[in-house]
Amino acid sequence: MELAILFGGASFEHEISIVSAITVKSKLNKYTLSFIFCDADHEFYKIDASNMRAKYFSNLEYKKSSKLSLIKGGFEEKKMFASKTLKVNVLNLIHGADGEDGSISALFDFYNIPFIGPRKEASVFSFDKEYTKYIARSLDVRTLDYEVVHANQAYNIKTPLPYIIKPARLGSSIGVSVVKDESEVDYALDVAFEYDTRVIIEPFIDGVKEYNLAGYGARESIRYSIIEEPAKNEFLDFDKKYLDFSRSATVSEADIDEKLKLKMQSTFSKLYGELFRGALIRCDFFVINDEVYLNEINPIPGSMASYLFEDFEVAVGEILEYLPKNESIKVDYNYINSINQAKGK
Amino acid sequence: MELAILFGGASFEHEISIVSAITVKSKLNKYTLSFIFCDADHEFYKIDASNMRAKYFSNLEYKKSSKLSLIKGGFEEKKMFASKTLKVNVLNLIHGADGEDGSISALFDFYNIPFIGPRKEASVFSFDKEYTKYIARSLDVRTLDYEVVHANQAYNIKTPLPYIIKPARLGSSIGVSVVKDESEVDYALDVAFEYDTRVIIEPFIDGVKEYNLAGYGARESIRYSIIEEPAKNEFLDFDKKYLDFSRSATVSEADIDEKLKLKMQSTFSKLYGELFRGALIRCDFFVINDEVYLNEINPIPGSMASYLFEDFEVAVGEILEYLPKNESIKVDYNYINSINQAKGK
Numbered sequence: 001m002e003l004a005i006l007f008g009g010a011s012f013e014h015e016i017s018i019v020s021a022i023t024v025k026s027k028l029n030k031y032t033l034s035f036i037f038c039d040a041d042h043e044f045y046k047i048d049a050s051n052m053r054a055k056y057f058s059n060l061e062y063k064k065s066s067k068l069s070l071i072k073g074g075f076e077e078k079k080m081f082a083s084k085t086l087k088v089n090v091l092n093l094i095h096g097a098d099g100e101d102g103s104i105s106a107l108f109d110f111y112n113i114p115f116i117g118p119r120k121e122a123s124v125f126s127f128d129k130e131y132t133k134y135i136a137r138s139l140d141v142r143t144l145d146y147e148v149v150h151a152n153q154a155y156n157i158k159t160p161l162p163y164i165i166k167p168a169r170l171g172s173s174i175g176v177s178v179v180k181d182e183s184e185v186d187y188a189l190d191v192a193f194e195y196d197t198r199v200i201i202e203p204f205i206d207g208v209k210e211y212n213l214a215g216y217g218a219r220e221s222i223r224y225s226i227i228e229e230p231a232k233n234e235f236l237d238f239d240k241k242y243l244d245f246s247r248s249a250t251v252s253e254a255d256i257d258e259k260l261k262l263k264m265q266s267t268f269s270k271l272y273g274e275l276f277r278g279a280l281i282r283c284d285f286f287v288i289n290d291e292v293y294l295n296e297i298n299p300i301p302g303s304m305a306s307y308l309f310e311d312f313e314v315a316v317g318e319i320l321e322y323l324p325k326n327e328s329i330k331v332d333y334n335y336i337n338s339i340n341q342a343k344g345k
Numbered sequence: 346m347e348l349a350i351l352f353g354g355a356s357f358e359h360e361i362s363i364v365s366a367i368t369v370k371s372k373l374n375k376y377t378l379s380f381i382f383c384d385a386d387h388e389f390y391k392i393d394a395s396n397m398r399a400k401y402f403s404n405l406e407y408k409k410s411s412k413l414s415l416i417k418g419g420f421e422e423k424k425m426f427a428s429k430t431l432k433v434n435v436l437n438l439i440h441g442a443d444g445e446d447g448s449i450s451a452l453f454d455f456y457n458i459p460f461i462g463p464r465k466e467a468s469v470f471s472f473d474k475e476y477t478k479y480i481a482r483s484l485d486v487r488t489l490d491y492e493v494v495h496a497n498q499a500y501n502i503k504t505p506l507p508y509i510i511k512p513a514r515l516g517s518s519i520g521v522s523v524v525k526d527e528s529e530v531d532y533a534l535d536v537a538f539e540y541d542t543r544v545i546i547e548p549f550i551d552g553v554k555e556y557n558l559a560g561y562g563a564r565e566s567i568r569y570s571i572i573e574e575p576a577k578n579e580f581l582d583f584d585k586k587y588l589d590f591s592r593s594a595t596v597s598e599a600d601i602d603e604k605l606k607l608k609m610q611s612t613f614s615k616l617y618g619e620l621f622r623g624a625l626i627r628c629d630f631f632v633i634n635d636e637v638y639l640n641e642i643n644p645i646p647g648s649m650a651s652y653l654f655e656d657f658e659v660a661v662g663e664i665l666e667y668l669p670k671n672e673s674i675k676v677d678y679n680y681i682n683s684i685n686q687a688k689g690k
Binding site for chain 2: 010011012014015016018019039040041042054055057058070072097098101102103105106107109110111112120121124125128130131134135138150197198274328329330331333334335336337339340
């Protein structure tokens with residue numbers, strides 16, 4: 001089966017997307033893969049499989065690859081005297097801005113390019129930690145209480161210490177701090193405001209149990225990965241998460257009882273709903289007093305959470321089979337015609 | 346000042362977008378206008394001002410116009426031996442899908458084309474009547490109670506009769522019904538499900554007072570239009586609203602007291618916030634017992650609600666002056682470089 005992996009993007013997570021793509025490449029040997037790199041200037045390049053090394057990008061060697069432009073149904077590779085088109089299913093593996101904020105999905109839907117990844121509504125909700133709360137609450141999924149602080153506005157934080165400060169719209173723990181003492185607040189806010197104009201404040205629960213569950217929709221049902229209890233220090237920091245994107249060994253299932261497992265799966269299923277159709281997502285849950293709380297939704301998890309699936313190649317095949325279809329809208333100009341007839345034109 | 350008007354789109358409101366563009370053209374005489382038509386197949390055409398007649402489109406004559414393709418910073422017009430670029434501010438006047446659902450804004454942001462219109466997050470929230478409720482509630486703005494019914498799922502409507510049934514994601518009253526008797530429910534749901542897989546049910550309040558207020562952000566403040574009490578029969582149906590898109594005469598201010606006017610303005614301002622920066626929006630309010638309820642947000646109102654502004658040309662100039670800027674993200678490959686150094690590469 002043919003598949004193009006799209007990676008890079010104008011995002012703080014550009015580099016981890018490269019690492020992620022290199023990892024996923026090694027997990028999809030049964031596929032005929034091609035590689036599309038989006039650089040920080042939003043130029044697309046077709047990357048030869050043999051050049052899929054981190055250094056090829058950090059050295060800017062990629063600029064020697066052929067440029068691609070978006071056309072209906074795919075990409076066009078401009079050659080000196082002719083042009084070649086690449087019409088193939090795409091796996092959107094751009095983490096953070098562009099990939100997870102709805103830009104790429106809007107582009108691909110507009111140009112009618114079939115892709116694995118969150119659609120734009122799902123992206124807007126999961127990319128923003130405040131908006132994620134809206135979805136969770138509308139579905140009666142528990143989340144931690146939170147408050148919002150805006151840049152350049154007075155604040156009066158009511159959440160009791162210790163708490164965690166996060167930029168509203170970044171993943172990979174960038175700009176996140178745990179505040180244990182009042183004296184640390186200003187600095188933690190400054191750090192978070194480097195990345196966003198809006199930050200979320202949530203209680204920090206020391207030693208809270210954390211579990212990751214990935215899955216995707218296939219036909220009417222959801223296919224779940226195993227549940228992992230991720231190793232952690234205080235909270236997953238950027239370096240630690242970064243390594244996640246290059247994880248390739250499969251992990252072992254968390255030691256939890258069947259009841260809790262089913263609770264997590266049914267919470268996942270509620271969240272996935274119709275909204276995330278076409279995507280393989282990873283939900284990160286907290287468990288407090290045997291209740292499942294949504295921490296965050298990763299609509300394009302690092303290396304597609306491939307390490308959580310028994311057979312990742314089968315998983316990708318199933319997602320491709322059940323990609324949502326764009327409905328085409330017919331315009332018949334009935335309205336204008338009827339007005340013109342009434343006017344005698 | 347130069348400005349391109351973008352209209353059409355693959356949307357049930359394609360035709361009213363054409364009417365809207367023709368109306369706005371007549372309201373912006375001080376501008377040097379160009380016209381970009383997006384047809385239902387997502388092809389862009391450069392339309393000569395002299396061809397801005399409804400029939401030019403309904404007759405498919407537009408296909409003789411030059412095609413445009415998106416490039417960084419604007420559009421490219423392909424000529425036989427050369428190509429011309431059109432780099433200009435764009436007014437997004439595509440109503441409904443494409444224009445108001447976040448597609449065009451994602452495209453234009455990606456290609457770095459400055460435009461008037463809602464950004465993708467604002468679009469996702471205002472395009473969907475359920476998501477609009479989330480935003481309103483998070484801002485403590487009153488809205489009517491509602492429930493959601495999904496296509497192909499059993500339903501048990503709890504809202505007391507009479508109620509109104511609306512497809513979640515369409516404007517212009519398409520697919521909307523008032524249900525006064527239990528016997529009408531199935532048919533009304535069928536009609537709504539023709540347009541969406543999810544419908545919203547809200548109490549229908551006979552004779553509720555309805556007011557429209559438009560506005561836009563300029564520098565730190567919001568500029569408000571006058572407040573109109575729209576003429577209505579039972580509710581604004583498609584034909585009635587359609588005519589709205591061609592309205593050009595200015596209307597007279599609703600007869601309300603100063604206190605209510607200020608309440609509506611402050612509700613508008615809360616809703617507009619940072620989310621709608623770059624857009625001129627119209628909020629449709631209900632007033633019940635002197636309290637202001639949000640009915641819906643039109644992020645691209647018919648003919649840009651030009652009839653509500655004293656000087657529409659000045660309004661457009663101000664929006665252009667304060668368009669949000671895209672922040673560019675620098676990728677320095679520090680992370681990959683540091684890993685490679687550690688590996689001794």
